[in-house]
Amino acid sequence: MHDQKTYQYKLLIINKQKMKNYLKTIATCALVAFFCSCEGEDGAIGPAGERGQNGIDGVDGTNGADGQNGTDGQNGVGFDELVKYGSIKINLSGTTPDNTAFTDESEFKFTPTEASDLFNFSSVSIVNDSITEYSLRRFLSAPDDIFQETTARIFLRVINPGETTQRFEFNLNINDYAIVTDNHKFFRFSNGFSDTNSNVTNFNITDYNFDSTTHNLTFSFSFDVAGAANDTGNDLTITGEVNTIVLEGINNNAE
Secondary structure (H helix, E strand, O other), X not given: OHHHHHHHHHHXXXXXXXXXXXXXXXXXXXXXHHHHHOOOOOOOOOOOOOOOOOOOOOOOOOOOOOOOOOOOOOOOOOHHHHHOOEEEEEEEEEEOOOOOEXXXXXXXXXXXXXXXXXXXXXXXXXXXXXXXXXXXXXXXOOOOOOOOOOEXXXXXXXXXXXXXXXXXXXXXXXXXXXXXXXXXXXXXXXXXXXXXXXXXXXXXXXXXXXOOOOOXXXXXXXXXXXXXXXXXXXXXXXXXXXXXXXXXXXXXXXX
16 A cells, blocks of 8 residues: 555656656747747848959960961062063162261162063173173163153173173163152152262172073172262262163164
């Protein structure tokens, strides 16, 4: 009897303890629900902050490889015919009429193709075994009937060609040539020069050669001119290179 009461008493205590735990669990859940439901609504978005400074630029990348050059364009109609007989290159070095040092280089390369012009513009004449004469004339630009009148003309006589006694007689005429200087000024230059002129000194011809098969004539020339004998009014040095094809007339109408 005593043991049964003891058992019932213990059972009552256990039930009370379970009830307390149950009530604690309910209370805890109620508190969690309460605090969760008490959270406030989100406030308005605040103003944007100041913009930060730009970062440092990165290092430039390596340049790519150069592209290939394009194909050269075709020469204009008639160009090849006008330049096929070669050219005369002339370099002038001195002082302008207003006392400014200058250097000017041009290539006279255009030849008229009319039969009546070829004798004076690109011809060779073998006078005899001891004398050969050349007549050369080239326009600075494509010739026409009115405007393009700037020319360089050379007459060369070779005496005893190929011999140890070989010597030259030489004339150069530059007609109506405009020399434009680096300071955007120009003056007209139109003069003739001969190796026998007393105002011409240090005359020299080098690398003379005439190929009798191809009729290719090449040589270089140089000389100095006193100021009194040229349009600059000052001492002048003239050098040049000739690389031309010369023709030989075969009838009396060549001239």
